[in-house]
Amino acid sequence: MDALQSWWDGLGGWQVPVRVLIIIVVATLIRLVLQFVIARVVRTIVTGVKKRQGVHDTQALAATPLAAVRIVQRTRALGGVLSSVVTTVVVIVALLLVITTISPDAAGAFSLITAAVGAGLGFGAQNIVRDTLNGIFMVIEDQFGVGDVVDLGPATGVVESVGIRVTDIRDVNGTLWHVRNGEIVRVGNLSQGWARAIIDLAVPYEVDIEDVEARILATAVTLQHDPKWRRLIIEKPEVWGIESISAEAIVIRLVVKTRTSAKDDVARELRARLKRTLDDAGIRLPALNSIVLSGYEGAGSIRGARTPKTQPVPLGEQASSSAPKDPS
The missing domain is CATH 3.30.70.100 (Alpha-Beta Plaits)
Incomplete structure (x- = not known):
């Protein structure tokens, strides 16, 4: 311990850069570990469902009971949302720690700046908050999942990914639509039930x-x-x-x-x-x-x-x- 303390004291003016580097490395490691845990849990659940149903391809689950299909799709959607949340939280916390490390007196000033910026941008930021909350609730309520064929109003197609703010939809022409979760006011799911x-x-x-x-x-x-x-x-x-x-x-x-x-x-x-x-x-x-084709x-x-x-x-x-x- 004394050797470590003496080494730290010997750094002199390099203490702040080294501390910033340590914060970045630790934040990166924490993000990688949490992402690995989330991916492992999602993969375990999906693999378990496939094994119980005796299939190897997710597309083959279409012939299995509805509960098995929904577990796979909902798990993948929740995994995508949790990954986005983990990345956002880790980046924000690491950024705050770096700022306070560079300037210890910046904590109070930063809180004042945050309050002023929050008051100024509060009206615009409410769209981001609405997108985030709407996306989380849609996944928790199992309105749709990855692999579902849905009609969201702005776009109709297959759900390729569900993010914390944006949902990606691939339509029949191959176009990838990025739909903000806050703009989704109705969900027509063509993959639930029958x-x-x-x-x-x-x-x-x-x-x-x-x-x-x-x-x-x-x-x-x-x-x-x-x-x-x-x-x-x-x-x-x-x-x-x-x-x-x-x-x-x-x-x-x-x-x-x-x-x-x-x-x-x-x-x-x-x-x-x-x-x-x-x-x-x-x-x-x-x-x-x-002959006129319309609808879904x-x-x-x-x-x-x-x-x-x-x-x-x-x-x-x-x-x-x-x-x-x-x-x-």
């Missing part, structure tokens, strides 16, 4: 509606009993009946309750089977003037890092189909 595949099938006006509905329902029930699709369909399909009537066609609505991540896959497979069923029955679908259809097809597979529409075909017909 989803519903809704298929509106237009059939000719003169067909036997009861026969068509029976064929449609039988096709959907066959899909439900298929071993490949059985685990993705939660309840028995339902035909809700006639959705609309026009001079061109009668629209019949079929709904299938599915797991959130399987809605689009089930809908695509069911459309293909319905097409074959109607072809076998000799029912030719009427030509519709236009674009974001719902995202699978995290898996890019959606789309095919471009030829410009000539699109122009010819949308051009008005000559009445003559």
Whole structure:
């Protein structure tokens, strides 16, 4: 101890720089240790859930019970928020210690400066406080987590990260949106609970509606009993009946309750089977003037890092189909 004290006294004018260096090194080590602990806890929880469910990929959890999926997503979101909080607190404390080390008399002056700056910037800083608190409460209340497909108003897509102030959303086009948590006033989560595949099938006006509905329902029930699709369909399909009537066609609505991540896959497979069923029955679908896509259809097809597979529409075909017909 005496040797250490004599070494410290021998530093002379270098005591302040050495003390500042020690504060920076200790703060860095504390941050690294806390970040390691948070990452280790998150990894342990996620690995434990995957092991209990018998899967290795997070995407495979889509077929497991909802609780397992939510634990993984919520844990990762909380881990991101806690990492941001740890970094912010450590940096602020280290900065204060460095200032008081360089100038011991700066503590009182610093408090006065802080009060003056706080009074001057209080109105502007309330946005930062609102962003922080809103982000923390959204994660604690499990409104969404990393990997969820959400509609936040300003952006719709997959949640890639949840920070203490900003949430990153990747939309269907690949654009990464940075949404301030304080600007999120509503959350539409497409990944919680269950989803519903809704298929509106237009059939000719003169067909036997009861026969068509029976064929449609039988096709959907066959899909439900298929071993490949059985685990993705939660309840028995339902035909809700006639959705609309026009001079061109009668629209019949079929709904299938599915797991959130399987809605689009089930809908695509069911459309293909319905097409074959109607072809076998000799029912030719009427030509519709236009098809308008809106709502969550674009974001719902995202699978995290898996890019959606789309095919471009030829410009000539699109122009010819949308051009008005000559009445003559």
